[in-house]
Amino acid sequence: MMSAPAQADEKDWTSVGEQMIAVIEQIPDQYANADQEGVEQSIRQAYYEIYQVSGLEAQINHRLGDERADAFVTQLLSIRDLTRDAAAQADVDQAVADTAQLLRDDITELIATPELNDQWTRVGERVVAKLDEAKQAYQSGDHDAAANAAKDAYLAHYEADGLEKATISYLGQARVSELESMFGQLRQSAKDGSVSVDEYNQKADDLASKITEDATKLDQLTSTAELGWSGFVASFLVLLREGAEALLVVAAVMTYAMKAGRKDQRFGIIVGVVAALAVSIALAFLFSKLTSSAATGQGQELLEGITGVLAVAMLIWVSNWILSKSSGKKWDEYIARTAGKGTATGGVFALASVAFLAVLREGAETILFFSPIMAGAKTGADHAKIWMGVGAAVVLLAVLFTLVWVFGVRLPMKQFFKWTSILLGILAVTIAGGAVKEFQDAALVSAHGLDGVPQVTVLGLYPTVETLLTQLIIIAILVTLGVLQYRKAKSERQQAVTNAAPAQAEK
Template identity: 35%
Template sequence: LPDIPATETAAVPESAQKKTERAFAEIRGLLDRSLSTFKSQNFKTAAEQAFDAYLAYEAMESGLIAKDKSLGLRLESAFGRFRAEMKRGAPPSLVESIHESIKKDLAEAQDVLTEKIGFAGLFVQSFSIIVREGFEAILVVAALIAFLVKSRNQDKLKSIYGGVLAGIAASFLTAYILHELLNVSVSSQELLEGWIMLVAVAVLFWVSYWLVSKIEAQKWQSYITGKMQQAVSSGSVFTLGAVSFLSVYREGFETVLFYKALYTYAGENVSGIIPGFLVGSLCLAVVYYLITKAGLRIPVRWFFTITSVFLYFMAFTFMGKGLHELQMGQVLSMTPALFLPQVSWLGIYPTWETFAGQGLLVAAYVFALVYTFGIKPEIESKTLKAETRNLQKDISMVHDLVEHISHHAKRCEIFLKDTGDQDLKELSGHLKEIDQKVHELSDHVRYVENQLLDEYDRLGRSIAEKESA
């Protein structure tokens, strides 16, 4: 989002302004000290001092992100890269350029945080927080609901609604525990968010693949004939509920903290915050309505495809963002990859660790597609052909046995034809009747065999048509 201009400015109370100035002076001092230590070739200590500077900055990070997220994220990534380049002993010119970039952004951040805005500015910032943080969650929840309605599983919708409500409740509870009871640092909050995102990656990827498997031709044929409504098992429903919970919870507790920071920096004039929140929530409701209604109009197979790709995209971005949060909390190493750009909304960061994580996810998705649409149908086709051959052999054995019985019945009938014994004549009549029945059975076996071959041929053509559609 673009920077939000201040519409009504006024001086912040002297004590608050001086407190902010002292905090930024401390950050700049720690940065300068770390650069000086780096130039003396003490790379490890320099990196530790750079992390101390980040810890000093993070005390104001929530407030900055609430007012200007792009600047906050830019500073966060710059601190991480500054530390990583120091640790690896990068050329001094590169480290100095990052140092100057951080100090420039810090000056801008100080102006943002010491500026008090009026109703219009607070309205826009409040609106942007709820829309920005809630948009992804609304997309995921709306897609899942449209999927259940589309697959005639409306009775399972309560799992999605339950996940959403649980996510909202857990967001408020987590924010209260972390900020009010435990007074956990922003760094620890980032670690929590990072782990939540990595858990969400696994769940989103699984659901994405599960939807892809329903697109495969034979499963698609099952859907067309009205059987797929039984395909959503209790385990699948629980997973869909977990996706909705994680999508809301991942953004939720952070959103609560952003609004708390916005109230703090707004001071006494908070009149624009609630209207901005309500209008933003209304916009999200409109987005939800449009997605669910549009989803019901899209052909089922295309809807499954779009939903699957969207959930995978969310998993891809969560992978990058989750690993990045762990890097900022020093749980995961940060090795710069200078050839990579930084695209925060895609979760792409210029580090080898995030690149490897997202690369692994891409490889897993490609393999899932190849397996679902290439390897699996080939295996099933070979299995079907083998079963058909075995069935044909069984039918041929029955046919041969029938012919054998018929042959012996005819011989017995000829042998007993001219006998004068009444019992033997009666036996001859029974054998003649057996011969007739055996021939009828033989004809029926041939008919079943032909029908079976025709049915497999028809099924093969149907699958081929669905795959080419």
């Protein structure tokens, strides 16, 4: 799961168990009526929608052990197997009764077992175990197995089990970026077979040490009676960091619509933002319900990477389009040609798409980052401080949005277009670096490190050959388009002067 559930008391777990039992006890009647689809739906509902989502499975696993959690799942699935094999009704009835009793026994013992404050330490141990597998495989000469173990350490545990999100929320993005780089180097070293066994072991041990250190800190932060102001700081920084980039894009295109006097385009932008928020919530909910796995972690990275690529393409297109309208004559011609058109125009679609992609790229991730923060809240004061952090970030983002808007509206048209085009181009370069990094984290793109190159996350600057090469290509495209637009504008000005000369002579 994406994050550990909030702690619950005896009444809570008993209530969850009775909800599950009520669903499971529908199965004998469904089986008697030959409703196999209903039987399997009840099993899925009991397991996925209640046992997992409520956090009961995680608590049994955490406090009673893997064997107890696995035993219950085996017992639950035995009902499905009996119904598929056309077993006697009495056997199905007995299996349902045994499953209900096993669940009650687990909950009774769970309530009597003290809560353990080592949630993230246990996740860290799973990461370290995979890193040990990578070391053993590399030592035996099986470099592919070493690379796969290192990949699973990141995707199946560090990310999918929520440790990455918790680290970002409480310890900061810089720490996660550092560890992601180490994960990438470990995978790449295994693929290339480029280092000695001792060097590889040292890389893995350094990473394991940092993972263990972070997990211990997180348990200390989340196991106290109250989060205190750490909840405020975490929520403030997450929302501010994730929202700033999307806000700059939306502010730029909204300011353009204001200067253009095009209400249809403003409407399209708002629709794009609202749609992105709705899709972000849906995606966050989907990922939070999935069982932790390498596929789940890879899916998140892949989605972020693909969205980033699309955003880069749209930003380059819009940046060049705005630059092409930077002369007063071009703008007047465009207004005359498009005035009165509705929201189906190409311009409306383009700007709505830019807003949609900018918000979507950050939206789902922001919601997921808040999962461990909200899960760690134990008191009303904790929740109050978290929402205070959200409020403070919203106010600051609103101020930033207003400054971009006011500054943009006051600029002369030509200067506004030029600087908006430059801003969108810079954001395209930044997002391009982040998109390639997401593909690297998903183990779909190689990651060859470069010594001496700083990592500046806010600029999408990562010290790998692949990310920097991609950004150089984007810069080259933007510069080429800018030069072409400059030459075109210069040629048109010269042509205008040439055409004006005879008219002046006639006067």
